[in-house]
Amino acid sequence: MTRMIAVSLxxxxxxxxxxxxxxxxxxxxxxxxxxxxxxAVLASDEFEGRGPGGRxxxxxxxxxxxxxxxAGAGPAFDxxxxxxxxxxxxxxxxxxxxxxSGPSGxxxxxxxxxxxxxxxxxxxxxxxxxxxxxxxxFGITAPEEDWDDYAGLDLTGRTLVLFRGDPxxxxxxxxxxxxxxxxxxxxxxxxxxxxxxxGASAVILIHTEQSAGYPxxxxxxxxxxxxxxxxxxxxxDHLTMxxxxxxxxxxxxxxxxxxxxxxxxxxxxxxxFRAIESELTASGTLEGQVSLAETNxxxxxxxGSEAPEECVIYTAHWDHMGINPLAPTDDTIFNGAxxxxxxxxxxxxxxxxxxxLDTNPRRSVYFFATAAxxxxxxxxxxxxxxxxxxLADTVAVFNMDAHFPFADHWQAMTVPGLGTSELxxxxxxxxxxxxxxLQEDSNPxxxxxxxxxxxxxxxxxxxxxxxxxxxxxxxxEADPDILPRFAAYMTGGYHHAxxxxxxxxxxxxxxxxxARIYFEAGHSVxxxxxxxxxxxxxxxxxxxxxxxx
Numbered sequence: 001m002t003r004m005i006a007v008s009l010x011x012x013x014x015x016x017x018x019x020x021x022x023x024x025x026x027x028x029x030x031x032x033x034x035x036x037x038x039x040a041v042l043a044s045d046e047f048e049g050r051g052p053g054g055r056x057x058x059x060x061x062x063x064x065x066x067x068x069x070x071a072g073a074g075p076a077f078d079x080x081x082x083x084x085x086x087x088x089x090x091x092x093x094x095x096x097x098x099x100x101s102g103p104s105g106x107x108x109x110x111x112x113x114x115x116x117x118x119x120x121x122x123x124x125x126x127x128x129x130x131x132x133x134x135x136x137x138f139g140i141t142a143p144e145e146d147w148d149d150y151a152g153l154d155l156t157g158r159t160l161v162l163f164r165g166d167p168x169x170x171x172x173x174x175x176x177x178x179x180x181x182x183x184x185x186x187x188x189x190x191x192x193x194x195x196x197x198x199g200a201s202a203v204i205l206i207h208t209e210q211s212a213g214y215p216x217x218x219x220x221x222x223x224x225x226x227x228x229x230x231x232x233x234x235x236x237d238h239l240t241m242x243x244x245x246x247x248x249x250x251x252x253x254x255x256x257x258x259x260x261x262x263x264x265x266x267x268x269x270x271x272x273f274r275a276i277e278s279e280l281t282a283s284g285t286l287e288g289q290v291s292l293a294e295t296n297x298x299x300x301x302x303x304g305s306e307a308p309e310e311c312v313i314y315t316a317h318w319d320h321m322g323i324n325p326l327a328p329t330d331d332t333i334f335n336g337a338x339x340x341x342x343x344x345x346x347x348x349x350x351x352x353x354x355x356x357l358d359t360n361p362r363r364s365v366y367f368f369a370t371a372a373x374x375x376x377x378x379x380x381x382x383x384x385x386x387x388x389x390x391l392a393d394t395v396a397v398f399n400m401d402a403h404f405p406f407a408d409h410w411q412a413m414t415v416p417g418l419g420t421s422e423l424x425x426x427x428x429x430x431x432x433x434x435x436x437x438l439q440e441d442s443n444p445x446x447x448x449x450x451x452x453x454x455x456x457x458x459x460x461x462x463x464x465x466x467x468x469x470x471x472x473x474x475x476x477e478a479d480p481d482i483l484p485r486f487a488a489y490m491t492g493g494y495h496h497a498x499x500x501x502x503x504x505x506x507x508x509x510x511x512x513x514x515a516r517i518y519f520e521a522g523h524s525v526x527x528x529x530x531x532x533x534x535x536x537x538x539x540x541x542x543x544x545x546x547x548x549x
Contacts, residue, residue: 032508038345051322072355073300120239137268213446316343317373397464408509417449461543
């Protein structure tokens with residue numbers, strides 16, 4: 001998509017990073033070998049899958065803090081690296097009963113193969129009894145798009161059956177929302193918040209691999225973890241429960257209501273669609289143990305030499321899914337080697353690189369290991385409510401999440417949401433040094449732009465970017481084994497117990513390049529006196545402009 005830029009790009013050509021020996025030495029000291037050493041520790045069974053709370057977290061955050069200290073990055077919170085915050089921990093007691101009934105009887109939905117059930121709020125016993133089922137299309141209320149799926153309906157106590165995505169991603173129609181790129185209205189969290197605000201009790205979300213970006217097996221195998229977490233300071237509206245159902249089960253639900261799945265899907269993507277009431281009812285019971293717990297962000301800082309109040313932030317989430325006793329295999333530890341021990345190890349090695357410089361950058365540089373990202377960006381949301389560096393003074397956020405050990409050299413950096421901010425120009429210059437080009441996400445409908453820790457910053461008006469080393473078309477053609485490696489990971493590794501570090505199989509050169517690119521880009525911004533901004537035609541530009549004013 002062509003971006004509206006008010007002045008020439010040359011005006012945004014940020015100062016090149018210093019070419020002094022200390023920069024080159026620090027740059028070259030970022031190695032795949034060193035990153036792999038930290039991955040091996042973070043993804044070991046000893047760290048218990050890095051779930052929030054408990055022994056696994058304590059080992060993880062102590063390790064990260066000690067590595068920051070060794071690197072020369074001081075604590076960001078007075079004399080502490082830790083930013084604790086409260087969470088409500090919800091552990092399921094039962095296997096989660098859920099089914100739908102209608103004029104022809106019950107559907108007979110089966111746990112795991114047909115559905116997985118989650119708590120919408122922390123409660124010892126959550127019950128849904130004969131809740132009227134409403135087919136809500138994409139579940140969107142967006143006045144700026146002249147769209148309201150729920151117009152004229154009272155949804156109090158009802159259960160909504162919703163499609164993932166939004167009308168644009170469903171049709172690739174550039175006149176609807178943002179075409180094939182997911183918008184904020186298509187986010188699962190937005191759908192749940194909208195439904196809860198309308199008084200609904202539950203949502204049934206239909207999973208398809210295309211709309212979710214991962215297969216049903218990721219959910220059915222316990223890949224979302226056996227424990228849920230909620231911010232204790234959150235007092236907003238909440239659903240009672242949420243059921244994710246497979247596409248096959250979703251089609252059966254439509255059949256039971258006398259509706260055609262494909263027809264309603266098409267109609268739901270048409271302006272003027274209104275939710276459809278049905279004779280079906282939903283019932284479910286979910287029992288769990290609720291306890292209050294504490295988790296911690298870990299943040300280190302290199303203090304700026306000239307403008308210490310201004311900052312560049314690197315982020316990577318340290319958490320993964322922990323130990324899941326409900327996993328269908330004997331291996332119940334979800335180690336999270338690729339997701340996201342890779343990003344966390346890169347964060348540690350970037351701190352080491354900055355700490356080795358003879359002269360600190362002009363601006364401060366923060367190394368933010370976020371907590372509970374897998375549970376809905378809880379750590380980042382808490383940090384934004386109480387930041388170590390004021391948001392108006394936060395110049396850029398560079399986020400690292402799940403970097404791929406499938407090649408010793410990548411020819412591209414994939415940037416979800418490419419075309420959002422001037423950080424892309426800076427990152428592109430750093431990538432060019434290693435012969436890489438920036439490219440768009442090949443599946444923007446899955447919403448990768450919204451699914452990592454840069455997004456909470458962007459939505460409040462702070463420029464952020466997430467990029468990951470990847471093949472371009474030429475590299476795919478030259479090496480036909482590359483795409484099958486990605487596919488195998490998404491099928492059997494992503495949020496599975498099999499996401500483990502393998503010293504013999506992992507190729508670290510590509511990740512080494514990712515880290516060096518991030519170092520150069522962040523160092524460039526940290527040594528400049530200008531503020532990169534969002535492009536003019538993004539909805540985030542006005543937020544940033546207002547913040548800077």
